[in-house]
Amino acid sequence: MTRRGTRFVRGAAGIAGAVVIAELATRFGPFDPDDVPPASTVLLRAVELAGDGEFLPEVAGTIRAWLGGLLLATLASVTLGLVLSLTPWLNNAARVVVEFLRPIPALALIPLAIVSFSSVTQSKMSLVFWAASWPILINTLYALRDVDPVAKETLRSFGFGKAAVLLRVSLPSAAPFAATGVRIAASVGLVVVVSTELFAGAGEGVGGFLMESQSGGGRPDLMLAGAVWAGVLGVIANALLVALERRTFRWHTAQTLEAA
Structure with missing residues (x-):
């Protein structure tokens, strides 16, 4: 059996074991x-929801806001990371601001988002x-900071400018780690x-x-379904992003496996 097949079997066994434990509990x-x-x-209700004409549009609405916000975050964060890495003085000035803003939870900003945007979808995004x-x-910042300085100096010694060093060395080296950040951000964004x-x-x-499944007396089976x-969406997104990483950065995956 291939390594991918082994991982799939182990994952399926883990899910089956968790379901059995929950059933017995x-x-x-x-309880x-x-x-x-x-x-x-719960699983039966989840399967039934797959054919529910009212539930599926709600799932689509969640996916739109989720992917829209994630795409904007990816474009803005990678661009900002490149700008900060190319301007050390700006990086030093922004570091305190980043560390101050980063711990602020998104849910604490719900009132501000509601006031600032006209639609619920825009607020969620x-x-x-x-x-x-x-x-x-x-x-992105840590990946660009840890790019091999010898590789950059070698390119400069052959007369390449900052833009060429960025495109030929820094970006290829940092891209796999930025992609890992996107994968982590996808899970955070779904939550x-x-x-x-x-x-x-x-x-x-x-x-x-x-929320609605708990109103009017409550339907815990529908709520858990x-x-x-939501969990299935997270698993699918992670699997797709992992597959995209392996396909796009095959050289990096090969180096990681060789090192392991």
């Missing part, structure tokens, strides 16, 4: 099945943009967009569905 453990439905019931920007920016929908989504998106969908 609700049916024979301390009341009325409060915490069995895993089999702005918060995803805020939360996703920091992992990408930090990874932020669903949380924003829970607190201020006006019934929109997956988070709005989770919606949460399963």
Whole structure:
């Protein structure tokens, strides 16, 4: 069996084991099945939601805000990282600002986003943009800082300018680490967009569905089924980004495997 097949089998076994443990905990453990439905019931509801004409548009709304904010964060953060790395004095001046702003949670900015933007989608995108920007920016800055100085000096010694060194050495070396930052930011952005929908989504998106499923007496099975969908979105996004990284940066993957 190939290495990829082995990883898939182990992942599937891990998921199956988690489902079995959750099923046993609700049916024979301390949890009341009325409060915490069995895993089999939750999975059945999740499958049913796949054909729900009202739920799928909510998922699409969450994906639009999530991917829109992530794309803007990627473009802005990589560009800013390049600018800061090329201007050391600006990098030193901005470092304190970055470290001050980075710990501010996106959810604390919900009131500001609601006031600043006319639509809920724009508010969600702005918060995803805020939360996703920091992992990408930090990874880009550290990656550019750790580019092999010998490679850069070698290129300069042959008469290449700053732009050529950036395009031929710095960017190729930093790109895999910036891509890792995007993958981390994707998970962070998904958490932020669903949380924003829970607190201020006006019934929109997956988070709005989770909130509405608890109103009117509550449907914990539907709520957990919606949460399963949020988890599935995260798994799919991570798998796609990992596959894109391996395809785009094959040379980096080969070096990593060789070092391991």
